[in-house]
Amino acid sequence: MNDRVRQLRYETIESLNIAVYQIKANKIRSFLTALGVIIGIVAITMMGTAINGIDIGFDRSLAMLGYDVVYVQKGSWSTMGSWWRYRNRPDIETRYADEINRIIADDPNSELVVAVPQMSTIQASARYRDREILQIFALGTNQDYPLTASGDLSAGRFFTAQESAAGDPVCVIGDDIATGLFPDGRVVGKSIRLRNHNVRVVGVFKKQGKFLGLFSFDNQLIMPLRAFTKVYGKTSMVTIRVKVKDEKRIPEAKDELTGLMRRIRRLPPARANDFGINEQQAFKSQLDPIKNGIAAAGIFITGMSLFVGAIGIMNITFVSVKERTREIGLRKALGARRRTILLQFLIESVMICLIGGFIGLATALSITILIQNLLPSFPVSFSPVLVVTSLVISVATGIISGLAPAITASKLDPADSLRYE
Incomplete structure (x- = not known):
């Protein structure tokens, strides 16, 4: 048993050395042969990175909304666009x-x-002296x-129950408004102008x-x-x-709230x-078709690229078998x-x-780093799972595309191979 293991290990090492020699001797041909695999790996890796990024950004956005909050509104989030x-x-x-x-x-x-009641508008602006948001x-x-x-305060406090009951002209502002109106950083206690009213x-x-990369929580003003x-x-x-x-009991809470609202109305x-009683699951149901x-697009592109790449590798391997027929015959003759x-x-x-x-992974990683630098607010995630998946797919493609030529080479007759011109 040990002799067989040693023999197999020797054959594997020898085959690796021969493979390295052949690839070095035909660098351009080897690269062009691997091009389909490179494109396929880039496609599947970027697809996985995009989906992971969407999931990360979505989870961050839901955390901003609050996992334990539901919303009573006139319409429903699950049918946006059908106003x-x-x-x-x-x-x-x-009330x-x-x-x-x-x-x-x-x-x-x-x-x-x-x-908690909430009224809101996006048709608003804030002014402080000669600056306006x-x-x-x-x-x-x-x-x-x-x-x-969600959201902690970096300075000051939230308004009190007394200020809320009295309708005092006070507000809490987001980071973008604070830095835009007060670049010196001294914000709390200053009064800003909202329409014709001063608000402290x-x-x-x-x-x-941002929420889903669209609405900025740093551009809000609460009063x-x-x-x-x-x-x-x-x-x-x-x-x-x-x-x-x-x-975890959101469905039960929604049912109770629905009954309360029907009673109130x-x-x-x-x-x-x-x-409408809205919660985060409505956003998830809208996100799934995008993902x-x-x-689907990534799998199609990946499948086509890997198919073309596998055909190319198989073809070149058959060519390599033909080119090295005499070598194969000599090796067989020697045992x-x-x-x-x-x-x-x-x-x-x-x-x-x-x-x-590996080239495809390096290319995908470079693209990911470039996206992170150009669009820092866009969440991208190059996970180890993608690396392992890409390498497994590469090995599987190599086995599938190389199996037929390898079997053909192994069946060559030594005598006929030595006479091959």
Whole structure:
């Protein structure tokens, strides 16, 4: 048994040496042969990187929304773009939050913790002296808002219950607004101009980034609800944010909240809901088709590239067998086994594919680093799983494409091979 192992190890090492020699002797041919594998590995690696990046960015964005928060709104996130279905629904009112909170307080077994009203508008701007920030996201709410949202403060504080009840003109602003209006960094206590009103800054959020790469949480301004209506009126979009006790029991919490909203709106049993209860799963259901589309396109491109590459490797290996027929005959005449010849050409084919795989990985990694430098806010992830997967695919391609030529070489007759011209 030990002799067989030693013999196999010797044959493998010898085959590796021959493969390295042949690849060095035909560098350009070997590179062109591996080109299809290189393109395929780049495609599958970039596809995986893109999907991982989408997942990372999506998880970060959901963390900003809060995993344990649901939203009562006029429409539904799962049917975005179909706004005409909901345009005739009655508007959501901020008073619903107080009614929900009263019902929660009377039910110790409720799945809900607190409801927070929110009015918002993107048609807002903020000015300080000669500096102005346009298209900010202004939001009116109460002192319980931090219970339903992520984001720590880098300076100052959130407004109090007294300030919220009195409608004091105070606000908490995002990092982009703070740096844009106050480049010297002294923000808290300063008054900014919102339309024709002066509003004092009492706090600044730490930098949070963008939601799904689109909406920036650093461009928001939050103020008491009454102060908000004084500045922007009551025509803004209203949302009720509801924190749940356990994020794992979101479906139960949604069912309870649906019942509360039907009770508040006095809907008869036969009538459909005229409101939407939204949570993160709606975004996930919209993201899946995008990921599936990227995966399908990547698999198609990868499959075509690897198929072309495998055909090219098989063809060149057959050519190599023809070129080295006399060598094969001589080796067989000197006692080389069929296994040895088969292993030689199979290892050569696998080595070409592995070289193509490593070049493809290096190319994909370079592209990933370039994207990170040019688009630092876009999440990309070059995971070890992709590296292992790419190398496994390279080896499999080498085995599949080299097996037929290797078997052909191993079956050559020594006498006929020595007479081959």
